[in-house]
Amino acid sequence: MLSAIKKMVSDDKHILNPNKWVALHADYLFNYTISRINNHDLAKDIVQDTFFAALKAKDNFQGKASERTWLISILKRKIIDYYRKINSAKGKAEVKMNFYADGEKEGEWIEERVPSSWDNEIEKKIENDELSIVLEKCIYNLPEKYAMVFRMRTIHQIETEDICKELDITASNLWVIIHRARTQLRKCMEENWFKN
Amino acid sequence: MGMKLTCDQATTICDKNQYKEASLIEKMKLILHLFLCKNCGRYSKQNNVMTKCYEFHKESENKKSNCLCEEEKKGMERELIKKYN
Numbered sequence: 001m002l003s004a005i006k007k008m009v010s011d012d013k014h015i016l017n018p019n020k021w022v023a024l025h026a027d028y029l030f031n032y033t034i035s036r037i038n039n040h041d042l043a044k045d046i047v048q049d050t051f052f053a054a055l056k057a058k059d060n061f062q063g064k065a066s067e068r069t070w071l072i073s074i075l076k077r078k079i080i081d082y083y084r085k086i087n088s089a090k091g092k093a094e095v096k097m098n099f100y101a102d103g104e105k106e107g108e109w110i111e112e113r114v115p116s117s118w119d120n121e122i123e124k125k126i127e128n129d130e131l132s133i134v135l136e137k138c139i140y141n142l143p144e145k146y147a148m149v150f151r152m153r154t155i156h157q158i159e160t161e162d163i164c165k166e167l168d169i170t171a172s173n174l175w176v177i178i179h180r181a182r183t184q185l186r187k188c189m190e191e192n193w194f195k196n
Numbered sequence: 197m198g199m200k201l202t203c204d205q206a207t208t209i210c211d212k213n214q215y216k217e218a219s220l221i222e223k224m225k226l227i228l229h230l231f232l233c234k235n236c237g238r239y240s241k242q243n244n245v246m247t248k249c250y251e252f253h254k255e256s257e258n259k260k261s262n263c264l265c266e267e268e269k270k271g272m273e274r275e276l277i278k279k280y281n
Contacts, residue, residue, distance in 0.1 A: 182214075
């Protein structure tokens with residue numbers, strides 16, 4: 001009797017159907033991931049991992065949220081794990097310092113990193129498809145953590161508040177990352193684009 | 197932080213301002229700094245150009261379609277069903 005009532009109540013709850021997950025949600029989860037982790041294979045692996053983790057946890061699903069919302073919440077944890085991993089790992093790419101970190105000149109420009117003057121044909125140089133290729137290389141050369149946050153905010157225009165929540169960082173932390181990314185990108189574009 | 201900013205702080209605010217998220221007091225401090233510092237003045241000017249570059253890049257990134265192909269999805273499904281059953 002009790003189980004019959006339970007079943008009736010559960011009828012208007014959401015249910016999980018793992019057989020249809022890929023067909024119904026793979027594209028959505030992949031799009032969500034690729035705008036945060038700009039690597040096709042890696043994004044694909046994370047989506048697959050999300051499905052596996054969801055399968056393992058499916059008995060904990062209470063049916064309050066929709067299937068997709070539930071899957072996204074698992075994916076978000078995967079993304080934060082990834083961010084923490086790249087945040088703690090000693091990356092291949094180094095952060096190029098633009099300002100003295102300590103001493104008497106703390107916070108001042110390091111002489112060889114001071115912005116140089118660019119020529120006057122700047123406008124022409126922006127409307128150019130090749131720009132994207134050069135800029136992409138510069139972004140790629142950033143430490144991964146910087147590239148990730150920079151892309152999320154600038155290329156995918158995710159709100160500051162949302163990024164902070166998603167990656168569990170403070171706003172001032174975010175702006176330091178964006179600042180380091182932008183100063184390094186400015187220098188990279190100066191060397192490879194504007195001064196040519 | 198008093199009214200006086202280091203170049204590092206000033207350019208951080210300058211970057212934040214490119215996303216229209218610098219506060220009024222930050223903007224005032226920035227203007228004061230830019231008035232006195234040639235290097236940051238140049239950075240600030242070039243920052244507007246950089247933002248245009250990023251916008252241009254954003255457009256070209258949006259044109260690219262980056263999605264899973266049918267083969268990849270089939271593979272994913274196989275792996276998932278294997279574990280499910």
